[in-house]
Amino acid sequence: MKLSVIVPVYNMAAGGKLEYCMDSLVGQTIQDYEIIAVDDASTDTSLEILRSYEKRYPGKVKVFACPVNRRQGGAKNEGLKHARGEWIGFIDSDDWVTADYYEKLLAKADRTGADMVGCDYSLVTEHTMETGTVVENNTLDQTGILDEEKHKKLILRPGSMVIKIYRHSVIRENHLEFPEGIFYEDNCAAPLWSAYFTHFQRVEEPLYFYYQHDTSTVHRISEARCRDRMRAEEIFLEECGKRGLLDRYRKEIEYRFSELYYVITLFSYLQGVKHPRLSFVRELREGVRKHFPDFQENEYYRERTGREEQELMAMQERSDVKFYFYYRFKLFVRRCRK
Numbered sequence: 001m002k003l004s005v006i007v008p009v010y011n012m013a014a015g016g017k018l019e020y021c022m023d024s025l026v027g028q029t030i031q032d033y034e035i036i037a038v039d040d041a042s043t044d045t046s047l048e049i050l051r052s053y054e055k056r057y058p059g060k061v062k063v064f065a066c067p068v069n070r071r072q073g074g075a076k077n078e079g080l081k082h083a084r085g086e087w088i089g090f091i092d093s094d095d096w097v098t099a100d101y102y103e104k105l106l107a108k109a110d111r112t113g114a115d116m117v118g119c120d121y122s123l124v125t126e127h128t129m130e131t132g133t134v135v136e137n138n139t140l141d142q143t144g145i146l147d148e149e150k151h152k153k154l155i156l157r158p159g160s161m162v163i164k165i166y167r168h169s170v171i172r173e174n175h176l177e178f179p180e181g182i183f184y185e186d187n188c189a190a191p192l193w194s195a196y197f198t199h200f201q202r203v204e205e206p207l208y209f210y211y212q213h214d215t216s217t218v219h220r221i222s223e224a225r226c227r228d229r230m231r232a233e234e235i236f237l238e239e240c241g242k243r244g245l246l247d248r249y250r251k252e253i254e255y256r257f258s259e260l261y262y263v264i265t266l267f268s269y270l271q272g273v274k275h276p277r278l279s280f281v282r283e284l285r286e287g288v289r290k291h292f293p294d295f296q297e298n299e300y301y302r303e304r305t306g307r308e309e310q311e312l313m314a315m316q317e318r319s320d321v322k323f324y325f326y327y328r329f330k331l332f333v334r335r336c337r338k
Helices: 013-026 046-056 070-080 101-112 148-156 168-173 185-195 223-242 249-274 278-291 299-304 306-317 320-337
Strands: 004-011 035-038 061-065 087-090 116-124 133-135 164-168 197-212
Touching: 004 013, 004 046, 004 070, 004 101, 004 299, 013 035, 013 046, 013 061, 035 046, 035 070, 046 061, 046 223, 061 070, 070 185, 101 116, 101 164, 101 197, 133 197, 133 299, 148 185, 148 249, 164 168, 164 306, 223 249, 249 278, 249 299, 249 306, 249 320, 278 306, 278 320, 306 320
Parallel strands: 004 035, 004 087, 035 061, 116 197
Antiparallel strands: 087 164, 116 133, 116 164
16 A cells, blocks of 8 residues: 555534545545545534545545544544555645645655655635645755754754655654644644654645635634643653653754744734733743743744744743733734724
């Protein structure tokens, strides 16, 4: 078996989202592949839809049902247990791909000897095969034989996992998996996995369609989801420590952790939650300082974090209360001007 495509599914029946995704997968131009769809205890008719595809495409579509909800990470891990392919691909069940998506990625792997291949993606707001806003997913200076410098670049900016295929043997040999029971599992897995691959290549085309809609994870901010992002980074840090990666890539891991655990979470929380709590804002600052007390001295932080954000976080260092009320007032003024 050349390829296994793993599709985690949870409540995607509405609006034809799941069918559009599955139709793009069963219509791939390659022949030797399997689609492993894992229903993550959906409460709608997603499982029935998947069973209908399994019946129509026997041997190609294989459906597994989780008795309890394990989030996307758990569903992906379940899919990996059943995957037989030489290569592994992932796709979100509300997204879709071009008919030659996997053919082009596999051909690139065959030509170059890569063990990880990706491409760009297109942002769309409706079901269409017309290219929308193209987003570069990874850069050319991250490709080729992965020496230490390129591994550093991939830890800093690993890119999306659904827009890549991975050689299955690397996953198995290094016991790679996803955190379960939380959102943002890729925030942990993507940089961690990248450290184990040796040759990364890109297809310079937007072959993946990323569907933006109101129920997407990125459009729903809550304290619980912010805590999931924090937990994903804690797991990432724990795994890097256990696997001996922290000593080798400490600066990169420190920046990646502080960026996602603290910086992004802090501002998305304050901007997206209706009644943000001062105690949670304080908890974020204390949490990042617990793991990396000198993160603001990190060269990547100084180079890559915006000047305004650095000034605001320096303000929070001096006083959580002053920062909290200053930033909330700043947001209030900004909204009034709009």
